[in-house]
Amino acid sequence: DIQMTQSPSSLSASVGDRVTITCRASQSVRNYLNWFQQKPGKAPKLLIYLASSLQGGVPSRFSGSGSGTDFTLTISSLQPEDFATYYCQQSYNTPPTFGQGTKLEIK
Amino acid sequence: EVQLVESGGGLVQPGGSLRLSCAASGFIFSNYWMSWVRQAPGKGLEWVANVEQDVSKNHYVDSVKGRFTISRDNAKNSLYLQMTSLRAEDTALYYCARVRTDISARDFWGQGTLVTVSS
Numbered sequence: 001d002i003q004m005t006q007s008p009s010s011l012s013a014s015v016g017d018r019v020t021i022t023c024r025a026s027q028s029v030r031n032y033l034n035w036f037q038q039k040p041g042k043a044p045k046l047l048i049y050l051a052s053s054l055q056g057g058v059p060s061r062f063s064g065s066g067s068g069t070d071f072t073l074t075i076s077s078l079q080p081e082d083f084a085t086y087y088c089q090q091s092y093n094t095p096p097t098f099g100q101g102t103k104l105e106i107k
Numbered sequence: 108e109v110q111l112v113e114s115g116g117g118l119v120q121p122g123g124s125l126r127l128s129c130a131a132s133g134f135i136f137s138n139y140w141m142s143w144v145r146q147a148p149g150k151g152l153e154w155v156a157n158v159e160q161d162v163s164k165n166h167y168v169d170s171v172k173g174r175f176t177i178s179r180d181n182a183k184n185s186l187y188l189q190m191t192s193l194r195a196e197d198t199a200l201y202y203c204a205r206v207r208t209d210i211s212a213r214d215f216w217g218q219g220t221l222v223t224v225s226s
Contacts, residue, residue, distance in 0.1 A: 036152075053210070
């Protein structure tokens with residue numbers, strides 16, 4: 001199975017900050033990398049697919065980059081509604097595997 | 108509007124069985140792969156199973172192979188997960204999710220149904 005490792009595991013930031021979350025795969029997943037946002041008590045929401053494509057309805061302050069084994073999710077200017085947990089997930093092969101999550105908290 | 112509504116969760120003893128359902132609406136259900144993904148309390152996300160449009164083609168995480176069966180009824184727009192020989196480590200919130208194979212992503216998720224395995 002492909003292991004997905006996110007860093008950091010938690011992050012404190014302020015409204016307006018630029019934030020970057022990193023995801024590393026244990027082997028190449030090409031560009032088959034998705035990012036999800038999950039708020040407490042809610043289902044995950046797809047933000048980015050195929051490493052850099054923005055899902056419909058997702059604000060443009062979210063962006064993704066990378067290929068192979070190293071990927072990043074960037075939020076250009078944090079908004080109050082962005083405080084949540086973020087997960088990366090590879091869809092290159094079965095089983096699809098998730099990172100452990102990055103909890104983004106208000107400073 | 109795409110909607111996925113799970114049901115069937117509850118408290119079950121170790122070794123017991125449970126059948127989860129997911130009612131889909133707002134899209135042509137038979138055109139999509141579907142998934143179950145679970146989340147243990149306070150933990151991360153774990154993919155459990157996929158079923159392709161053809162109900163005979165499915166895939167499972169190793170930890171549930173031989174115990175769980177994913178199925179679908181395209182006429183009823185419904186997804187199922189039959190769970191047997193349940194263990195404490197199966198305790199989780201179980202989500203059903205639609206799979207977009209063109210973008211290799213689970214693009215819509217239900218709100219989940221909670222399964223608790225405990226004596």
